[in-house]
Amino acid sequence: MSEAQGHTAASPPAQIGDVETVLLGDLHARVAAAREKNLRFVTATCLDAGENYEIYYHFADGALLRHLRLVVAKGVEVPSISGIYFAAFLVENEIKELFGVPITGIAIDYKGRLLLTEGGPSTPMLKTRLGTED
Amino acid sequence: MMLQRVLTNLFSRPATRPFPRTSREPAVGYRGAVEFEQENCVFCGACSLRCPANAITVDRAAKRLTFDLFKCIHCACCAEACKRGCVQLRPAYHPPVYERPEFAFSGAPALPMEGEDREDLPR
Amino acid sequence: MSDRTVLPFGPQHPVLPEPIQLKLTLENETVVEAVPHIGYVHRGVEKAGERMDYTQNVFLVERICGICSFIHALCYCQGIERLMGVEVPPRARYLRVIWSELHRMQSHHLWLGLLADALGFESLFMQFWRNRERLMDIFEKTAGSRVIISTCTIGGVRRDIGPEDQQMIMQELEVLERALDEALEAILSDRTVKRRTVGKGVLSAEQALHLGAVGPVLRGSGVAVDARTEGFAAYADLGIEPVVETAGDAYARTRVRARECYQSLGLVRKAIEGLPDGEIAVRPRGRPDGRTISRVEQPRGELLYFIGADGSARLDRLRIRTPTFANVPALVAMLPGCEMADVPVITLSLDPCISCTER
Numbered sequence: 001m002s003e004a005q006g007h008t009a010a011s012p013p014a015q016i017g018d019v020e021t022v023l024l025g026d027l028h029a030r031v032a033a034a035r036e037k038n039l040r041f042v043t044a045t046c047l048d049a050g051e052n053y054e055i056y057y058h059f060a061d062g063a064l065l066r067h068l069r070l071v072v073a074k075g076v077e078v079p080s081i082s083g084i085y086f087a088a089f090l091v092e093n094e095i096k097e098l099f100g101v102p103i104t105g106i107a108i109d110y111k112g113r114l115l116l117t118e119g120g121p122s123t124p125m126l127k128t129r130l131g132t133e134d
Numbered sequence: 135m136m137l138q139r140v141l142t143n144l145f146s147r148p149a150t151r152p153f154p155r156t157s158r159e160p161a162v163g164y165r166g167a168v169e170f171e172q173e174n175c176v177f178c179g180a181c182s183l184r185c186p187a188n189a190i191t192v193d194r195a196a197k198r199l200t201f202d203l204f205k206c207i208h209c210a211c212c213a214e215a216c217k218r219g220c221v222q223l224r225p226a227y228h229p230p231v232y233e234r235p236e237f238a239f240s241g242a243p244a245l246p247m248e249g250e251d252r253e254d255l256p257r
Numbered sequence: 258m259s260d261r262t263v264l265p266f267g268p269q270h271p272v273l274p275e276p277i278q279l280k281l282t283l284e285n286e287t288v289v290e291a292v293p294h295i296g297y298v299h300r301g302v303e304k305a306g307e308r309m310d311y312t313q314n315v316f317l318v319e320r321i322c323g324i325c326s327f328i329h330a331l332c333y334c335q336g337i338e339r340l341m342g343v344e345v346p347p348r349a350r351y352l353r354v355i356w357s358e359l360h361r362m363q364s365h366h367l368w369l370g371l372l373a374d375a376l377g378f379e380s381l382f383m384q385f386w387r388n389r390e391r392l393m394d395i396f397e398k399t400a401g402s403r404v405i406i407s408t409c410t411i412g413g414v415r416r417d418i419g420p421e422d423q424q425m426i427m428q429e430l431e432v433l434e435r436a437l438d439e440a441l442e443a444i445l446s447d448r449t450v451k452r453r454t455v456g457k458g459v460l461s462a463e464q465a466l467h468l469g470a471v472g473p474v475l476r477g478s479g480v481a482v483d484a485r486t487e488g489f490a491a492y493a494d495l496g497i498e499p500v501v502e503t504a505g506d507a508y509a510r511t512r513v514r515a516r517e518c519y520q521s522l523g524l525v526r527k528a529i530e531g532l533p534d535g536e537i538a539v540r541p542r543g544r545p546d547g548r549t550i551s552r553v554e555q556p557r558g559e560l561l562y563f564i565g566a567d568g569s570a571r572l573d574r575l576r577i578r579t580p581t582f583a584n585v586p587a588l589v590a591m592l593p594g595c596e597m598a599d600v601p602v603i604t605l606s607l608d609p610c611i612s613c614t615e616r
Binding site: 038040041042043045047056058060063065085086087089090091098108110113114115116117124125 | 292294295296299301303304466467468469482486487550552559561563565573574576578582583585586587589590615
């Protein structure tokens with residue numbers, strides 16, 4: 001991040017630089033470590049990567065961003081981090097609803113009705129859903 | 135201070151205009167009504183490709199352009215895209231209407247502009 | 258055994274600019290638990306962002322929110338510019354700051370008016386919105402539109418602000434500053450306003466940070482975090498200090514926003530005075546490829562875009578994390594323990610923008 005602090009170049013300094021890929025079993029431990037260091041939970045991003053889901057958890061360490069990257073096969077349960085970072089409950093519900101990632105143990109679980117309605121499209125963010133139906 | 139504000143309000147003009155007795159003209163650069171200069175149009179479809187709202191449809195073979203005013207977001211991408219300057223956004227408001235307006239025009243392509251060499255244009 | 262009632266606050270409520278429902282569990286008049294329900298204005302912007310051309314997406318993201326519209330476009334354009342290796346000319350960077358800060362002022366005026374209205378101070382609400390009209394007129398004259406100004410583009414800006422317009426802006430800012438002095442005096446020193454906002458919705462610095470709060474909510478609790486300090490656009494040249502208050506209550510957040518209005522005023526003046534010459538845009542070549550994160554500071558807090566591109570005309574992923582999305586968990590933690598009558602003011606003190614939250 002050395003070239004990124006307070007300079008006059010045109011592009012903004014926040015990079016996706018510091019990414020640590022974690023295994024599902026280590027997720028809890030790594031997030032707890034982030035909590036120990038008092039990192040601010042920013043958000044989580046889910047990507048549809050064909051056979052897998054790619055989930056990024058973004059944390060802020062002062063002005064820098066640090067990311068944890070998790071790759072899970074579709075259908076594998078992912079434990080919620082809202083026990084450590086309560087703020088994650090909202091975005092985890094969104095990921096569960098829009099992508100269909102089976103996240104378990106979310107602090108407040110909307111059971112698929114946070115953003116989507118009864119009789120509406122399901123898991124619309126998947127690549128296989130064209131977004132033109134319904 | 136309160137008294138000052140009361141006196142100011144009591145003895146000054148209202149902050150609102152007595153519309154519709156007077157109207158307010160939009161600023162000079164306002165992106166308002168979309169106008170097509172039909173004589174100059176060659177139906178190349180550049181405006182249609184650039185439009186983010188899919189408000190313009192161009193049938194190149196039939197030489198027909200259709201514009202859906204209700205879809206238009208007045209971004210002026212079409213005006214930027216048109217190389218012949220056929221599309222303008224005038225500083226004027228569209229009045230409300232009872233029915234969805236249908237705007238379309240078709241025609242023979244215009245004569246080529248100076249320096250333009252196009253095979254499909256009549257010589 | 259005490260009386261527990263579940264009261265739905267919203268989605269329609271005079272104090273809410275956009276629909277959100279809070280299911281409040283009340284014990285007599287005290288809130289014990291609050292559960293937010295959203296989804297009334299979900300438009301699927303992230304999905305739409307994958308279907309449109311990456312250049313057309315600028316117009317899509319602008320329309321996520323009408324109050325912070327330009328800054329959404331700015332964040333998106335910055336991300337795409339980084340992926341394409343585009344260097345934005347200095348004049349464009351300054352112009353972007355000018356429009357962003359005017360947007361911030363417009364947003365804070367809107368919010369201050371809403372706060373006055375929520376407290377029943379309707380005439381002050383009208384004063385704030387009357388002052389806001391001056392800013393909307395500036396947008397119309399310089400950018401061509403009042404709300405969604407559509408001037409940010411990939412590679413720069415679409416319009417220039419010439420010398421006459423610059424002078425016009427400076428004159429309007431003079432008038433605006435005097436009007437702001439008067440209106441802020443009315444809201445910040447009023448005894449009733451203080452009684453309804455001081456000590457309400459308190460969030461300590463540690464709580465605010467842990468709950469992921471951003472913007473005036475975080476800065477009102479004493480944590481000096483402002484994405485503009487990272488120096489994007491022309492902020493590195495102009496210099497910026499986060500506006501911080503320590504009390505952590507609704508009054509502190511009001512003071513943060515009031516002081517930010519003055520800060521924005523100063524920034525616009527400085528940007529106009531130091532506006533460099535040159536072109537207003539460069540033509541980008543090629544297509545975006547790779548992944549990046551772009552962060553800017555909206556009036557409500559930090560906005561984050563995660564853009565994933567694969568070299569084609571359409572993006573692979575457009576993830577948008579808006580500030581109110583980050584502040585909702587803070588609201589859930591802020592409400593227990595407060596009186597039911599304070600819920601509208603506390604909710605409003607977050608400056609909720611639910612259209613941003615749901616996208």
